[in-house]
Amino acid sequence: xxxxxxxxxxxxxxxxxxSVDFATRWGDNDMLGxxxxxxxxxxxxxxxxxxxxxDLGVDWVNDAVYPVAIESQCRFHHELSWPETVTAALRIGxxxxxxxxxxxxxxxxxxETAAASGRFVHVYIDRAGKRPTDIPPAIRAKLETLFG
Amino acid sequence: xxETRRDYLHFRPIQTRWNDNDLYGHVNNVVYYSxxxxxxxxxxxxxxxxxxxxxEVIGICPESHCNFHKAVAYPDRLDAGLRVAHLGNSSVRYExxxxxxxxxxxxxxxxxxHVFVDRATHRPTQMPATIRAALEKLLVVPxxxxxxxx
Numbered sequence: 001x002x003x004x005x006x007x008x009x010x011x012x013x014x015x016x017x018x019s020v021d022f023a024t025r026w027g028d029n030d031m032l033g034x035x036x037x038x039x040x041x042x043x044x045x046x047x048x049x050x051x052x053x054x055d056l057g058v059d060w061v062n063d064a065v066y067p068v069a070i071e072s073q074c075r076f077h078h079e080l081s082w083p084e085t086v087t088a089a090l091r092i093g094x095x096x097x098x099x100x101x102x103x104x105x106x107x108x109x110x111x112e113t114a115a116a117s118g119r120f121v122h123v124y125i126d127r128a129g130k131r132p133t134d135i136p137p138a139i140r141a142k143l144e145t146l147f148g
Numbered sequence: 149x150x151e152t153r154r155d156y157l158h159f160r161p162i163q164t165r166w167n168d169n170d171l172y173g174h175v176n177n178v179v180y181y182s183x184x185x186x187x188x189x190x191x192x193x194x195x196x197x198x199x200x201x202x203x204e205v206i207g208i209c210p211e212s213h214c215n216f217h218k219a220v221a222y223p224d225r226l227d228a229g230l231r232v233a234h235l236g237n238s239s240v241r242y243e244x245x246x247x248x249x250x251x252x253x254x255x256x257x258x259x260x261x262h263v264f265v266d267r268a269t270h271r272p273t274q275m276p277a278t279i280r281a282a283l284e285k286l287l288v289v290p291x292x293x294x295x296x297x298x
Contacts, residue, residue, distance in 0.1 A: 037209040038181040045178055069177040073213040
């Protein structure tokens, strides 16, 4: 299960070719003075959805086929806290018939080793039946071009 | 594998909020983790004597995971089912099922790990006896298909 074990080991920035910066906010910290665990998942979602919108061209409102989250995971290695700007990054783990597995990671400001790492799985469904369906060829081609 | 209410030993009501729904009109995936966070910590406060503001030993989360099976949406009322799958000296693994009110099969199934640490040093430490006693009540044996009293 080497694939599933990937997130046990904090990776470096070089292992995640697509990234966006995310300015943390005061309210992201919880009463323990660090980013609440839920916020890590929020930032993971942010990098995946930015890729999906801006690089894969998905239009959630109008497309007949669009992705929804079916699984996510986070392993927390180091604390992050407001007011640092964190980097959310991803790489492709697997492109299936209808699903895409992203390996995701968060990096603290100026840090090379991941503060958190995990997975985020999108499944493409058809708007009418809400059932899993093939990833549209144009989206698949973009995924393969970006990460091939 | 489909999980039902009888797979869980304790339930907490969750009222969805307007802002939990995203562009799809259903509860956003990340919000489920906030339901988990809320249900787990409320159990520790109510049953284990945890005081989030002052307890010397606090729980921090090294890992969380969720599978999303079917959509729920505001204004649905939900129940978070809890069980404990592993109880160590300083750590606990909770398993959580999120159920739509009146629905027997889980809309989402999650796990969430707490490591208990010293509030000042953040070093792992033995969990307080009151918390351990509360968590033991939720402990299930892996593979036990009849965990609750149903």
